[in-house]
Amino acid sequence: MTIEVDVVQAPALEMRGITKRYPGVVANDAIDLDVKPGEIHALLGENGAGKTTLMNILYGLATPNEGQILLDGAPVTITGPSDAIARGINMVHQHFMLVPVFTVAENILLGDETMANPIFLDRKEASRRIRELGTRFGFEIDPDAKVGSLSVGWQQRVEILKALYRDARILVLDEPTAVLTPQETEEIFEVLRRLAKAGHSILFISHKLYEVLEIADRITVIRRGKVVGERIPSETDEADLAELMVGRSVELTVDRGVSHPGEPVLRISGLGVADDRGNPVVRDVDLEVKAGEILGIAGVAGNGQDELVEAIVGLRKVTSGRIDLSGEDVTAHRPREMNEAGVAYVPADRHRFGLVLPFSLADNMVLTSYYRSPFARGPLRDFDAIDKAAAEGIAKYDVRTPSADVSAGTLSGGNQQKLVVAREFDRPLKLLILDQPTRGLDVGSIEFIHRQAIRMRDEGTAILLVSAELDEVLELSDRIAVMYRGSLVATVDGPTADKNAIGLLMATGGAVRDGRQTPPETGVVA
Amino acid sequence: MTASGAEARRGIPGRIWAVAGLPIIAILLSMVVGAFVIWGSELLLPDTAFDWLLPVTAYSALIEGSVGSWNAIVSTLTQATPLILAGLSVALGFKAGLFNIGAQGQFLMGALGAVTVGVMMADQPPILAITLATIAGMAFGAFWGFIPGILKAVSGAHEVVTTIMLNYIAISVLAWAVSGPLKVPGSPSPITFDVGNAAYPIVIGDAGHIGILLALLMTVVVWFLLYRTTLGFETRTVGANPDAARYAGMRPRTIIVLTMSLCGLLAGLAGAGVVLGVTHTMTSSFGTTVGFDAIAVALLARSNPFGIIFSGLLFGAMRAGATLMQIDAGIPPELIDVIQATILLFLVAAPVLQRVLRLRGVSGSLGATETITRSYGREAVS
Numbered sequence: 001m002t003i004e005v006d007v008v009q010a011p012a013l014e015m016r017g018i019t020k021r022y023p024g025v026v027a028n029d030a031i032d033l034d035v036k037p038g039e040i041h042a043l044l045g046e047n048g049a050g051k052t053t054l055m056n057i058l059y060g061l062a063t064p065n066e067g068q069i070l071l072d073g074a075p076v077t078i079t080g081p082s083d084a085i086a087r088g089i090n091m092v093h094q095h096f097m098l099v100p101v102f103t104v105a106e107n108i109l110l111g112d113e114t115m116a117n118p119i120f121l122d123r124k125e126a127s128r129r130i131r132e133l134g135t136r137f138g139f140e141i142d143p144d145a146k147v148g149s150l151s152v153g154w155q156q157r158v159e160i161l162k163a164l165y166r167d168a169r170i171l172v173l174d175e176p177t178a179v180l181t182p183q184e185t186e187e188i189f190e191v192l193r194r195l196a197k198a199g200h201s202i203l204f205i206s207h208k209l210y211e212v213l214e215i216a217d218r219i220t221v222i223r224r225g226k227v228v229g230e231r232i233p234s235e236t237d238e239a240d241l242a243e244l245m246v247g248r249s250v251e252l253t254v255d256r257g258v259s260h261p262g263e264p265v266l267r268i269s270g271l272g273v274a275d276d277r278g279n280p281v282v283r284d285v286d287l288e289v290k291a292g293e294i295l296g297i298a299g300v301a302g303n304g305q306d307e308l309v310e311a312i313v314g315l316r317k318v319t320s321g322r323i324d325l326s327g328e329d330v331t332a333h334r335p336r337e338m339n340e341a342g343v344a345y346v347p348a349d350r351h352r353f354g355l356v357l358p359f360s361l362a363d364n365m366v367l368t369s370y371y372r373s374p375f376a377r378g379p380l381r382d383f384d385a386i387d388k389a390a391a392e393g394i395a396k397y398d399v400r401t402p403s404a405d406v407s408a409g410t411l412s413g414g415n416q417q418k419l420v421v422a423r424e425f426d427r428p429l430k431l432l433i434l435d436q437p438t439r440g441l442d443v444g445s446i447e448f449i450h451r452q453a454i455r456m457r458d459e460g461t462a463i464l465l466v467s468a469e470l471d472e473v474l475e476l477s478d479r480i481a482v483m484y485r486g487s488l489v490a491t492v493d494g495p496t497a498d499k500n501a502i503g504l505l506m507a508t509g510g511a512v513r514d515g516r517q518t519p520p521e522t523g524v525v526a
Numbered sequence: 527m528t529a530s531g532a533e534a535r536r537g538i539p540g541r542i543w544a545v546a547g548l549p550i551i552a553i554l555l556s557m558v559v560g561a562f563v564i565w566g567s568e569l570l571l572p573d574t575a576f577d578w579l580l581p582v583t584a585y586s587a588l589i590e591g592s593v594g595s596w597n598a599i600v601s602t603l604t605q606a607t608p609l610i611l612a613g614l615s616v617a618l619g620f621k622a623g624l625f626n627i628g629a630q631g632q633f634l635m636g637a638l639g640a641v642t643v644g645v646m647m648a649d650q651p652p653i654l655a656i657t658l659a660t661i662a663g664m665a666f667g668a669f670w671g672f673i674p675g676i677l678k679a680v681s682g683a684h685e686v687v688t689t690i691m692l693n694y695i696a697i698s699v700l701a702w703a704v705s706g707p708l709k710v711p712g713s714p715s716p717i718t719f720d721v722g723n724a725a726y727p728i729v730i731g732d733a734g735h736i737g738i739l740l741a742l743l744m745t746v747v748v749w750f751l752l753y754r755t756t757l758g759f760e761t762r763t764v765g766a767n768p769d770a771a772r773y774a775g776m777r778p779r780t781i782i783v784l785t786m787s788l789c790g791l792l793a794g795l796a797g798a799g800v801v802l803g804v805t806h807t808m809t810s811s812f813g814t815t816v817g818f819d820a821i822a823v824a825l826l827a828r829s830n831p832f833g834i835i836f837s838g839l840l841f842g843a844m845r846a847g848a849t850l851m852q853i854d855a856g857i858p859p860e861l862i863d864v865i866q867a868t869i870l871l872f873l874v875a876a877p878v879l880q881r882v883l884r885l886r887g888v889s890g891s892l893g894a895t896e897t898i899t900r901s902y903g904r905e906a907v908s
Contacts, residue, residue: 315772336775345773353773356766363759367774376756 010073100148296477591850606842628689630817636794639666648722667794675786
């Protein structure tokens, strides 16, 4: 694909000198960014670098202190999301804004209803247009399918369709691949390429280096609110981008060294677990994690990993089977008993389980140990001990915060996760369970957390790692188990594992029907 | 004022404004709305000359009647006492993520417990009579809070529904008691005996009973419980994030039962204070709207225990001054209900206020909005 560099043609979107100040911080500092028609432009930056602020400004959710936005060369003032949409700017959010019980067509019509008359929707016309758009961009979708029954990858396509249905010329995708398998990612990229070819401008926000290199025509890197560089993929590599993004050289792959597995610590046999509605979501799982090894569970999100982990830590009832910790039956243990038995757990959803966002960092630091000495003396809390532990944890695990008294909700995602890690890692452990430990984090934080995990392993802790991020599983695990629809379909050796083979197992559970399922080359493992 | 950081520029007045700004604005706006209501009522009663200054007359009478004299101040304190205690009850519930609409029923049951034991102990030494009658009030109230607590913990029944139903049951139980077992034999109307020696001693002015001090003491106790004990930490964690509480090994069900019982205890103490400190007997018409006003008290104070002293005093002052307002300006005391309700509306509409008035540096969160608006589907118990 060639990009015509037309000197006369104005960029579809240009942001000029955008500055946004919040009390105490400059979130965006004179940012220049432009996207040409038919271009895929990636915006790369760590969490907290100012990507979200910039997008909020583009979407009319925030007003810049300085600078202007130009569409097709003409300055505009965007007053809000509906104004942005009316001007052809559409955003596909990281967390889908879809109603699961509605059909594809209903979701797409929501907010921009095609009416047959003042009372009824024109479903027929809507379906026709949806099919037509799908065909044009290479994905055929049934407008009458319930969104809740679609895979995450297809749900994302519904989001894109929603934008196209509104005649989006400029499409902003915020971390679109965070929830996808490698195959789904590749498919979405294909859709994006087609969109670009048809003249749409795409702004692709990400912090995944290899993705940006693969999909973008141009990459703008921002750090601490400033543009620190612009690159063409053919003239750069991951190390260069990472250094730009973080401001120092980063080791993209943590040297995991050699593991020295010892005695089995966690042994699960015949485990069955049901979800909140009583449907079996973990079926007959056998698993063993030894001291000093990392067992990674690969799988597309929603294949029972969360329920498996919740059952182990005592948050969810087990329907069958048993769980042993160092030879002791802990099947019926409650979370506190597991905690006291030397099990730490970094939950997938740090906002829901891991942290109490309105509480201070100090309170969060003792969330699981607040009741024991030295943090409590009888029924009273000992704030001197709590403050001391908080200060130590913050320093040791590099949590960036103005003080231990601010609420956890004010921290960036990376720092929130470091706070959870500081709390869970900083004591002698038998078993450490990491569920999506680096979801939504930037390279710097990921590197840090991976190093800490390796350190814990080398100290003899058994680690169970669950991640929808296949690269993470591949990078850290000594052994890899693939989970598909509640069962473990394969267990392979970590260091020698093949990414595509595992990706395929994740997507199909191993039942490959024909050659079409083989994914395209996605490059080397990052 | 030389510091450049936003935090540094915000001195102590700024921080007070951040916390109290919105309630103060809500109160002032409600007074304005009240003025319009007064003017409107003048228009509806055209036989008297229209007086533009009637709201001013009314409000100055309200102020004079609440803080204008020593007696007025004592009256304000007496009115504020049950509001503060019941306000603490509602606020404690909010802190645990529970919406205790049942303060009214718990208040009534507390009064019933106090009058029952008070009448029985009427001839005993005051220390004994007062202590036992007060404990009975707290125990009855706590039991009335325990019921919705255990229902929620066991079956997930929403406390809003169960406490409202228990309010009605409390009214009926009370009516039955004063017209049946507790009724003075031969009396033409349903009324109980006097509580005699169980009556609270008067410690301030002519009517300022010891319950006022109890209310202040309980404020400190609730604050200490919430912010200095591990139990309070558990309570607040369950309220702020029940999932994280389970993750942290706490027991949300136990906390819910305990908190609801404590809520009931506080509201019951409020009821005991009214019976033992003010009325000394109970009739079937006993009971004001204390338990419901308490919701407004708690919200106005953002569920902060010490804030509740202020909001309780404010609402108590309005109740105390209402009589003089009626005498001087001819405005019925129901205007107080209008103002109180309007304050609530403005508080709940805080985001709108912030936008319309372009308020800066003011915290708009009620600290309880999420509890009030939480859907029935996502419960703390699972």
